[in-house]
Amino acid sequence: MKYIFIILIALTLFVSCERSINAEHSKITFKPYFDSAKALSYVKTQTSMGSRHYGSVAHKKVKAFIKEEIESFGYEALSHNFDAPYIKGRSGENIYAFLKGQSDKYIVIASHYDSRSIAEKDKDYSMRDKPIVGANDGASSTATLLELMRAVKKYENELPYSVAFVFFDLEDDGGMIDIEGSDSNILATDWIQGSIAFVSDNIIPKEKIYFGILLDMVGSPDAKFMFESYAHTKYSSLYDNVWRLAQKLGYGNYFHNSHYGFIVDDHTPFIENDIPFIDIIDMGYKYHHTQEDSYDKIDAKTLGAVGVLIEYVLTNPNGVY
Numbered sequence: 001m002k003y004i005f006i007i008l009i010a011l012t013l014f015v016s017c018e019r020s021i022n023a024e025h026s027k028i029t030f031k032p033y034f035d036s037a038k039a040l041s042y043v044k045t046q047t048s049m050g051s052r053h054y055g056s057v058a059h060k061k062v063k064a065f066i067k068e069e070i071e072s073f074g075y076e077a078l079s080h081n082f083d084a085p086y087i088k089g090r091s092g093e094n095i096y097a098f099l100k101g102q103s104d105k106y107i108v109i110a111s112h113y114d115s116r117s118i119a120e121k122d123k124d125y126s127m128r129d130k131p132i133v134g135a136n137d138g139a140s141s142t143a144t145l146l147e148l149m150r151a152v153k154k155y156e157n158e159l160p161y162s163v164a165f166v167f168f169d170l171e172d173d174g175g176m177i178d179i180e181g182s183d184s185n186i187l188a189t190d191w192i193q194g195s196i197a198f199v200s201d202n203i204i205p206k207e208k209i210y211f212g213i214l215l216d217m218v219g220s221p222d223a224k225f226m227f228e229s230y231a232h233t234k235y236s237s238l239y240d241n242v243w244r245l246a247q248k249l250g251y252g253n254y255f256h257n258s259h260y261g262f263i264v265d266d267h268t269p270f271i272e273n274d275i276p277f278i279d280i281i282d283m284g285y286k287y288h289h290t291q292e293d294s295y296d297k298i299d300a301k302t303l304g305a306v307g308v309l310i311e312y313v314l315t316n317p318n319g320v321y
């Protein structure tokens, strides 16, 4: 995703929210099916394939792995094939699946599964042009989404809303080409190609989506999830309510009521189409886009906090938005 440091106005506007959200401490007890050890094993499976960047053998392998795994849970794995809107000559494949609930409106839960083909932030200059294994950036959220799918299949037909699970392709190779005339259109970007195409191809009709939650870099032991300011500006009650639930579930050490600023990520095309969508992202991850973003940096506890939170939201969505 692309990080833009411009949201000072929003930052000052929302400082006042912090006190009221922190005021509630009543705890929720919840017995989840989500298994954080299983989620961690999915990180291992992906990282052991190597870097899953566009065009690599591991990129093909991880696609097959995701499809096989979700079919084994009893879902139909669907594919959205697309041409990258802003990277000439590249085509991608978003993988998605549905779980039927009592309403035909969907809550969308998403992650990107590709990893980045360069490591521009690596301390070692000689390693900067090499692809990263992306244990946190790509594998952690994909693993959490997979384990979530296994866990919540048990609630089929019982959940208040249907669920759409989406694994986006071609998220993470941005910033490598100049996009002409991109200043006025935040979707004119070489990041987030899969989600731009998914929304513009209307794979899930807009009016069918209740809201969505994107997961990105959800595996660091000291993860700090803070608001993405554009989503928070448009959908603050959704964001605040999800954070409040996280804190009530006992995950207040990860979920903080403060802002990262404006981040272009896979939720942005949905917001641009007036579909409520928030991002659970750890933008402070210190190994971001370096060769050190490896399996040993991932903690099952953090994957568990995010997975259990989403399982809770899907089972108890009333009042979330």
Ligand SMILES: [Zn+2]
Binding pocket: 001, 116, 137, 172, 289
């Ligand atoms: Zn990335």
